[in-house]
Amino acid sequence: MKTVIAEDDGLPALVYVSNKRYLYLGRTQLRIRDLHSAAASLLVCLDGTVKFRASSAQLWNSAKSLLIPAGSRISIDNQGAVLAACYLDAAKADFLLLKRKMESVSDGVYFNLPGERQLADSLIRLRDDAPGFAEAQQRMESLLQQCAGSAMASGDSRVAHVVDRLRHTASLNISVKQLAAEVGLSESGLIRLFSLHVGAPLRRHRLWYRLIDFVELTLAGVPVAAAIKASGFTDAAHLSRCYSAFFGVHFSYAFSRRTNARYVVDACPAGSARDTAPISRQQ
Incomplete structure (x- = not known):
């Protein structure tokens, strides 16, 4: 298994690549552009806060946690915050269960998840532990269950x-x-x-x-x-x-050798048979 080390010798951000729950765990500020999502996501500030504005809104809101529905357009100013993002499983009721616990703003965007500080602390521990793919996914499943207050049921x-x-x-x-x-x-x-x-x-x-x-x-x-x-x-x-x-x-930023991130993937290349051995790469 080949590992590529970035020029920055600091600890990397951690990215668990999955077509079910894709997980990003940051360590430094990530400057986010306007989003036009294709998958629902739960954004959590590990440190600091973000400002956000849905496409139809005029006013900005501040939050430490943000639930973004698939298909939405939203502007985010992360104000130097360190972020974690979990892109949710569309085949399950992740989004539907989480939104019941949060406050609603325009365009179906939700914020202020109860227990968001405890969730952030758990995500920091997950990032710092840097477990293998399977364990990370199990821990994320457990955290989402705790946030939703019930088992993560299947959808339609x-x-x-x-x-x-x-x-x-x-x-x-x-x-x-x-x-x-x-x-x-x-x-x-x-x-x-x-x-x-x-x-x-x-x-x-x-x-x-x-x-x-x-x-x-x-x-x-x-x-x-x-x-x-x-x-x-x-x-x-x-x-x-x-x-x-x-x-x-930008793609060019995400995959630049100057961007310090470790990617963990529990799959062979797309279209081939799944494999239980994870691919771990550090950019």
């Missing part, structure tokens, strides 16, 4: 089926008509159901899984141009736009 079985199909065939343009037929719905019925439960249009959410496939391929050593093609993006510009919109930072 038809949506779960479509999400699973998108995860494993992201590079393919399987039609909405075919996916709808697989779950016994009309195209319009699936579009409405998917938007209701996931928050983002089906085709946009598929781009999220393409992006995860691209990251996994790149970390496995596949050249960028080949990874772009294999993961289903049109070209480098399409990839860059999606990366910036979904994560709030």
Whole structure:
């Protein structure tokens, strides 16, 4: 297993790459751009606070925790805060359970999760322990259960089926008509159901899984141009736009050798058989 060490000899941010719950645990300020999400996420300040404004709002709010629905547009000023972000599992009821505990603002954005300081402390311990992929995912599952106050239940079985199909065939343009037929719905019925439960249009959410496939391929050593093609993006510009919109930072920054981050992946390159041995890379 090859490891690439960044020029900065400080401790790295930790990134657990997953097409279920993707987890970022920062150590220094991350300057976030405007977001146009394709997957719901829980943002937690490990230190400091963020200011945020939904697309239809005029006023800024401050918060230490923020629940962002898939498909939303939001501006964030992190004011020097150190951030953690968990991109939630669309096949489960993560978002629906968490939002019941939080305060609502415009465009379905939620903030001020009860116990957010304890959650931040637990995420700091997770980051500093830097466990393997499986243990990290188990610990994150437990933390989300504690925050939601109940077991993280599955969502609608038809949506779960479509999400699973998108995860494993992201590079393919399987039609909405075919996916709808697989779950016994009309195209319009699936579009409405998917938007209701996931928050983002089906085709946009598929781009999220393409992006995860691209990251996994790149970390496995596949050249960028080949990874772009294999993961289903049109070209480098399409990839860059999606990366910036979904994560709030430029792709060139995220994968720069000057960016101190360790990536842990529990998968072989996209499209191949899953493997139990994690890939650990330090940029």
